[in-house]
Amino acid sequence: MKSLLSLGKEELKNELSALEEKYKEFKARDLKLDMSRGRPCREQLDLSMGMLDDRQYLTEKGVDCRNYGVVEGIPEARELFARLLEVSPDEVIVGGNSSLNLMHDTLVRAMLFGVCDGCEPWGRLPKVRFICPSPGYDRHFAICELLGIEMIVVDMKEDGPDMDAVERLCAEDEAVKGIWCVPKYSNPDGITYSDQVVWRLASMKTKAPDFRIFWDNAYFIHHLTDEEVPLKNILKACKDVGNPDRVYIFSSTSKITFPGAGIAALASSAANIKRMVKLISRQTICPDKMNQLRHVRFLKSVDNVKELMKKHAAILRPKFRLVLDTLEKELGELGIASWTKPKGGYFISFYSMDGCASRIVQLAKEAGVTLCEPGATYPYGKDPRDRNIRLAPSMPPPDELKTAMELFCLCVRMASVERLLKDN
Amino acid sequence: MKSLLSLGKEELKNELSALEEKYKEFKARDLKLDMSRGRPCREQLDLSMGMLDDRQYLTEKGVDCRNYGVVEGIPEARELFARLLEVSPDEVIVGGNSSLNLMHDTLVRAMLFGVCDGCEPWGRLPKVRFICPSPGYDRHFAICELLGIEMIVVDMKEDGPDMDAVERLCAEDEAVKGIWCVPKYSNPDGITYSDQVVWRLASMKTKAPDFRIFWDNAYFIHHLTDEEVPLKNILKACKDVGNPDRVYIFSSTSKITFPGAGIAALASSAANIKRMVKLISRQTICPDKMNQLRHVRFLKSVDNVKELMKKHAAILRPKFRLVLDTLEKELGELGIASWTKPKGGYFISFYSMDGCASRIVQLAKEAGVTLCEPGATYPYGKDPRDRNIRLAPSMPPPDELKTAMELFCLCVRMASVERLLKDN
Numbered sequence: 001m002k003s004l005l006s007l008g009k010e011e012l013k014n015e016l017s018a019l020e021e022k023y024k025e026f027k028a029r030d031l032k033l034d035m036s037r038g039r040p041c042r043e044q045l046d047l048s049m050g051m052l053d054d055r056q057y058l059t060e061k062g063v064d065c066r067n068y069g070v071v072e073g074i075p076e077a078r079e080l081f082a083r084l085l086e087v088s089p090d091e092v093i094v095g096g097n098s099s100l101n102l103m104h105d106t107l108v109r110a111m112l113f114g115v116c117d118g119c120e121p122w123g124r125l126p127k128v129r130f131i132c133p134s135p136g137y138d139r140h141f142a143i144c145e146l147l148g149i150e151m152i153v154v155d156m157k158e159d160g161p162d163m164d165a166v167e168r169l170c171a172e173d174e175a176v177k178g179i180w181c182v183p184k185y186s187n188p189d190g191i192t193y194s195d196q197v198v199w200r201l202a203s204m205k206t207k208a209p210d211f212r213i214f215w216d217n218a219y220f221i222h223h224l225t226d227e228e229v230p231l232k233n234i235l236k237a238c239k240d241v242g243n244p245d246r247v248y249i250f251s252s253t254s255k256i257t258f259p260g261a262g263i264a265a266l267a268s269s270a271a272n273i274k275r276m277v278k279l280i281s282r283q284t285i286c287p288d289k290m291n292q293l294r295h296v297r298f299l300k301s302v303d304n305v306k307e308l309m310k311k312h313a314a315i316l317r318p319k320f321r322l323v324l325d326t327l328e329k330e331l332g333e334l335g336i337a338s339w340t341k342p343k344g345g346y347f348i349s350f351y352s353m354d355g356c357a358s359r360i361v362q363l364a365k366e367a368g369v370t371l372c373e374p375g376a377t378y379p380y381g382k383d384p385r386d387r388n389i390r391l392a393p394s395m396p397p398p399d400e401l402k403t404a405m406e407l408f409c410l411c412v413r414m415a416s417v418e419r420l421l422k423d424n
Numbered sequence: 425m426k427s428l429l430s431l432g433k434e435e436l437k438n439e440l441s442a443l444e445e446k447y448k449e450f451k452a453r454d455l456k457l458d459m460s461r462g463r464p465c466r467e468q469l470d471l472s473m474g475m476l477d478d479r480q481y482l483t484e485k486g487v488d489c490r491n492y493g494v495v496e497g498i499p500e501a502r503e504l505f506a507r508l509l510e511v512s513p514d515e516v517i518v519g520g521n522s523s524l525n526l527m528h529d530t531l532v533r534a535m536l537f538g539v540c541d542g543c544e545p546w547g548r549l550p551k552v553r554f555i556c557p558s559p560g561y562d563r564h565f566a567i568c569e570l571l572g573i574e575m576i577v578v579d580m581k582e583d584g585p586d587m588d589a590v591e592r593l594c595a596e597d598e599a600v601k602g603i604w605c606v607p608k609y610s611n612p613d614g615i616t617y618s619d620q621v622v623w624r625l626a627s628m629k630t631k632a633p634d635f636r637i638f639w640d641n642a643y644f645i646h647h648l649t650d651e652e653v654p655l656k657n658i659l660k661a662c663k664d665v666g667n668p669d670r671v672y673i674f675s676s677t678s679k680i681t682f683p684g685a686g687i688a689a690l691a692s693s694a695a696n697i698k699r700m701v702k703l704i705s706r707q708t709i710c711p712d713k714m715n716q717l718r719h720v721r722f723l724k725s726v727d728n729v730k731e732l733m734k735k736h737a738a739i740l741r742p743k744f745r746l747v748l749d750t751l752e753k754e755l756g757e758l759g760i761a762s763w764t765k766p767k768g769g770y771f772i773s774f775y776s777m778d779g780c781a782s783r784i785v786q787l788a789k790e791a792g793v794t795l796c797e798p799g800a801t802y803p804y805g806k807d808p809r810d811r812n813i814r815l816a817p818s819m820p821p822p823d824e825l826k827t828a829m830e831l832f833c834l835c836v837r838m839a840s841v842e843r844l845l846k847d848n
Contacts, residue, residue, distance in 0.1 A: 037492070045481075045490040052479045057469075066469040066682040068461070096520050101708040108532060112547070112571070123536070123547065139709075146706045147536070258490040261714035282570045284525040285563075288712065290685035 003335035004416055009424050012417050019414045023367065026407050031368030033404040038187070038346030039395040040259055043315050047308060048257040051298040057290060065289035071281045072273075073265075077292040081265040083302050084221065085251060086233050092267045093277060095287045099252035099264035103214060104143050106248055106266065109279055110177070110212065111147055116245065117275065119210045122177055123147075131169055131179040133161035135349060135377030135388045137187040137216065140180040144379070151379035152176070156189055160197035163204075170206040178212045184231045185219040188349040188377055188390035190342025195232040202237035202246065213238075213247040219345040220251055221305060224313050224320060229343050235267060244269040253295060255312070255346065256305060263287075263295050319393040323348055323405055330409035336416040339391075348391040349377075356415040357386045363411035369404045427759035428840055433848050440841045443834060447791065450831050455792030457828040462611070462770030463819040464683055467739050471732060472681040475722035481714060489713035495705045496697075497689075501716040505689040507726050508645065509675060510657050516691045517701060519711045523676035523688035527638060528567050530672055530690065533703055534601070534636065535571055540669065541699065543634045546601055547571075555593055555603040557585035559773060559801030559812045561611040561640065564604040568803070575803035576600070580613055584621035587628075594630040602636045608655045609643040612773040612801055612814035614766025619656040626661035626670065637662075637671040643769040644675055645733050648741055653767050659691060668693040677719060679736070679770065680729060687711075687719050743817040747772055747829055754833035760840040763815075772815040773801075780839040781810045787835035793828045 007015065057065045059074050072078065073094025082089040095102055109115075111123035122128045130144050132151045144151050152169060155162045160183070169176050181201070183193040193201075201213055215234055223229070238246045245268070253262035266276065299305050324341060327350070331337050336356075340349040352360055358374040365371070372390040375381040391408075393401060431439065481489045483498050496502065497518025506513040519526055533539075535547035546552045554568050556575045568575050576593060579586045584607070593600050605625070607617040617625075625637055639658055647653070662670045669692070677686035690700065723729050748765060751774070755761050764773040776784055782798040789795070796814040799805040815832075817825060 039492050042488065045488065048490075049479070055473070055476045064466065064469065066472075066685055068463050068678075068683045070684075097712040098708040098710070104707040108536070111536070112532070139706075142706050146703075254492075258714065259492045260494075260710045261490055261712045279570075282563075282566050283528040284522040286522070286684045288521040288685045288715065290682065291712065291715070 002333060004413070004420060005335045007420070009421065012421050012424070016414065016417045016421065019410060019417065022410055023363070023414060026367045026410065029368070031403065031407070033368060033396055033400050034370045035392050035396065035401075035404055035408075036370045036372050037395075038255075038392045040255055040312070041315065041395050041397070044312050044394070045258060047311050048298065051257060051294050054294050054297055056293060056297060059289075059293060063289075065293045068285045070289055071284065071286050072277045073287055074289050074292050074296070076296045077263060080296050080299060081251065081267065084305065085217065085249060085265070085267050087235050087249070087267045088270075090270045091235065091273055092265055093273055093280070094263055094265045094292055096264060097254075097261055097288070097291070099216070099218065099250045099254065100139055102264050102266045103140070103216065103250050105283070106276070107143055107147060107149075107214070109276075113279065115210045115212055125175065127175045129173065129176045131161070131166055131176060132379045133179070133181065134379065135188050135383075135390070136180060137182055138376040138381075140214070140216065141379045153379055153384070156186070156191060158191065160191060160193035163197055163200045167200065167204045170204055170208075170211060172207065174207040176206070177208050177210065178214055180214050180216065182216045182218060183234070184217055184229070185222060185342055185345030187218065187345065188347040188388070190340045190345050190347060190349065192229045192231055192344075198232035198234050198237055202234055202243060203241040211246065215247050215249045217249055217251045219255070221309050222255055222312070222346070223309065223344045224317055225343045227343055235269070239269070245272050248272070253299070256308060257295060257298070261291065263292050316394055319398065319401055320348065322398060322401055323391060323393045326402065326405040326409060330406070331412060334413070334416070337412055346392060346394055348393065350389040350391050352387045352389065352412055353416055353419055354385045354387050356412070356419050357383060357389050359415040359418065360389060360408070360411045363414055364408055367407055367411070369407050371408070426757060428837070428844060429759045431844070433845065436841050436845050436848070440838065440845065443838045443841065446834055447787070447838060450791045450834065453792070455827065455831070457792060457820055457824050458794045459816050459820065459825075459828055459832075460794045460796050461819075462679075462816045464679055464736070465739065465819050465821070468736050468818070469682060471735050472722065475681060475718050478718050478721055480717060480721060483713075483717060487713075489717045492709045494713055495708065495710050496701045497711055498713050498716050498720070500720045501687060504720050504723060505675065505691065508729065509641065509673060509689070509691050511659050511673070511691045512694075514694045515659065515697055516689055517697055517704070518687055518689045518716055520688060521678075521685055521712075521715070523640070523642065523674045523678065524563055526688050526690045527564070527640065527674050529707070530700070531567055531571060531573075531638070533700075537703065539634045539636055549599065551599045553597065553600045555585070555590055555600060556803045557603070557605065558803065559612050559807075559814070560604060561606055562797075562800040562805075564638070564640065565803045577803055577808070580610070580615060582615065584615060584617035587621055587624045591624065591628045594628055594632075594635060596631065598631040600630070601632050601634065602638055604638050604640065606640045606642060607658070608641060608653070609646060609766055609769030611642065611769065612771040612812070614764045614769050614771060614773065616653045616655055616768075622656035622658050622661055626658055626667060627665040635670065639671050639673045641673055641675045643679070645729060646679055646736070646770070647733065647768045648737050648744060649767045651767055659693070663693070669696050672696070677723070680732060681719060681722070685715065687716050740818055743822060743825055744772065746822060746825055747815060747817045750826065750829040750833060754830070755836060758837065758840070761836055770816060770818055772817065774813040774815050776811045776813065776836055777840055777843055778809045778811050780836070780843050781807060781813050783839040783842065784813060784832070784835045787838055788832055791831055791835070793831050795832070
């Protein structure tokens with residue numbers, strides 16, 4: 001194989017015909033494969049089945065988890081998350097099964113009640129803007145869109161968001177009230193923020209005194225290799241530089257135990273947590289403490305969680321390897337694409353030539369492979385260069401994944417040749 | 425015993441001295457009893473322990489409940505609630521462990537997004553008012569207070585809210601956007617709305633075209649006697665009279681299985697449900713489907729739920745009996761109080777002489793018995809006549825309940841005599 005970029009028009013036409021033949025064969029196979037979302041596979045879920053054997057309903061201190069009460073989560077669950085996130089227990093609340101729910105509700109509360117006592121509710125301001133390092137997580141963007149918060153795209157670099165741009169935006173514009181971050185093994189690029197980036201986020205000057213970092217630490221312990229990429233503790237950094245209330249940290253066990261039936265946590269300054277508990281106590285009487293207790297008794301300790309995560313990694317690694325190997329083999333020398341090689345998290349971020357991603361997704365879809373919607377990794381679903389596709393290798397069995405990736409690479413080649421012919 | 429109202433000043437003084445002596449004895453016992461909230465007792469929770477033996481994670485159609493997805497709740501859970509609430513499955517969504525959470529979020533959404541596509545968000549209006557039949561449920565009122573919704577008290581009558589007042593308010597004032605109802609075995613009065621009241625609520629003219637009934641059907645199947653007091657189906661009534669989208673019905677298994685770890689449902693017109701699902705899909709990826717499946721497989725059918733509720737009633741009935749008997753014995757002939765004799769639900773609603781409730785609660789508290797906060801059953805915590813106290817007999821063991829009720833009656837007598845002396 002050689003770079004497609006060096007081919008002449010006739011060669012490209014011949015190449016396209018050959019690719020279209022192969023594509024027809026795929027189509028005839030009537031595939032129905034899904035690589036659209038970061039869903040753990042069945043083998044991963046089976047790792048936590050032991051959790052269901054537990055009939056205990058009393059906390060260590062004898063609180064009956066079946067009954068009402070304890071809106072902030074049971075002490076042992078707060079303790080476990082405190083250890084996992086390296087904060088103190090009074091800086092954590094543990095909720096229901098969804099960290100997205102905590103994020104959504106935190107932003108809704110900021111709109112309705114402001115982020116501190118005496119702070120102006122964001123919903124009363126003429127304009128609220130959020131910085132969205134992109135590519136990023138579509139569900140973050142969807143919440144902003146729902147609430148009418150204007151999203152400003154900032155590029156992702158090797159070590160996190162483009163901090164020069166972030167600092168400039170925050171310093172100049174009082175309407176810039178927040179930033180979305182997936183700081184560890186980011187969705188979709190797999191990037192972990194450097195200490196310097198974390199420090200700049202914690203310490204930067206913001207024109208809005210009530211600026212908040214929405215720190216979605218979804219993959220805080222989700223390593224794929226033996227290397228545990230470190231992430232600087234942002235709550236500590238915020239406290240150290242005198243901005244203790246700046247950050248909301250979100251996390252969950254969704255990709256540790258059960259994606260739909262895990263437990264989620266919010267960590268922040270004790271002052272923020274105290275205010276949040278007051279507001280949440282108007283929303284609900286308590287989270288599902290039975291599920292919290294079940295989790296704590298199953299997960300036990302940070303070390304034990306790490307052991308469990310190694311088992312997840314052992315299942316995921318061959319799938320990531322298969323995707324990366326197929327990309328390398330089918331596209332490695334063609335000069336038409338690049339992709340990330342993550343050390344953790346759930347995604348491989350794929351970059352085609354400009355203007356090809358939508359076409360690739362469409363081609364794959366028509367042949368039975370569902371990929372992430374084109375543009376999904378950017379605010380408003382608009383990838384300005386139409387080139388990023390988030391690949392999620394976790395869910396399909398290896399043989400299906402292999403087929404899906406072969407088709408994917410074929411679609412990339414077709415779309416690229418089509419584009420080159422058009423530009424010729 | 426004779427009516428306290430017939431006593432002269434000296435007799436009252438002697439009576440008070442005698443009561444104070446007894447009160448001192450109670451105080452010396454260092455009690456720590458709680459009748460403040462409708463919490464089921466341990467024996468009730470034990471009825472559902474079988475639910476925890478279940479390790480199944482696949483729905484009938486093979487959906488893995490451990491994983492992400494199915495934001496509206498699993499089909500079999502929607503089906504069960506549809507049967508329980510006498511609506512169709514596409515008129516129900518099943519959520520997490522808290523119906524209060526569904527109510528809060530539904531009201532928050534009305535404030536932010538309005539109640540229909542194209543409807544004005546209530547939060548943008550200069551004023552939003554809610555009708556609050558009172559006495560009622562403090563947590564409903566707390567949500568309104570949180571959101572700055574002005575509450576208008578309407579009296580409760582034998583068969584539901586004072587509908588003449590409700591109709592007048594709705595017809596005259598466009599700012600009146602909703603009403604809170606606990607239509608069956610109401611909190612705290614134990615009243616079930618008559619067919620006529622349900623029909624008037626469904627069909628009344630409202631100046632606000634986007635008026636909504638928040639129908640908290642918390643005790644829909646929670647009978648205390650063999651008589652299953654019927655309640656007219658309000659969703660059907662709304663549809664029959666051409667107001668299909670007027671009502672949101674809330675319910676849960678909190679007092680069927682586990683109060684803190686049950687499942688909650690919202691029923692409404694299919695159109696309302698469809699819009700709600702769209703909004704909820706921005707908030708969360710899915711509810712805890714494992715707990716839904718666990719519930720469906722344990723609860724099985726409407727008939728089976730009814731059998732389970734009979735077991736609850738068998739535990740609760742003697743406690744209600746004990747409270748009623750003590751009230752009758754200690755206060756029955758004194759002419760200073762009245763109380764409800766509910767056929768279902770969780771409360772006995774107690775009415776003292778005007779201006780005595782706060783004092784009674786305070787006296788009880790100082791002697792170690794926690795009652796519902798005075799005024800809690802009215803908006804803004806303000807009982808205009810300071811006379812209603814919600815008694816919750818479910819939680820304490822019978823011997824403790826007996827002690828608590830003896831003290832309560834003593835406090836009622838003390839406060840009443842104090843009041844009579846003051847007025848003399």
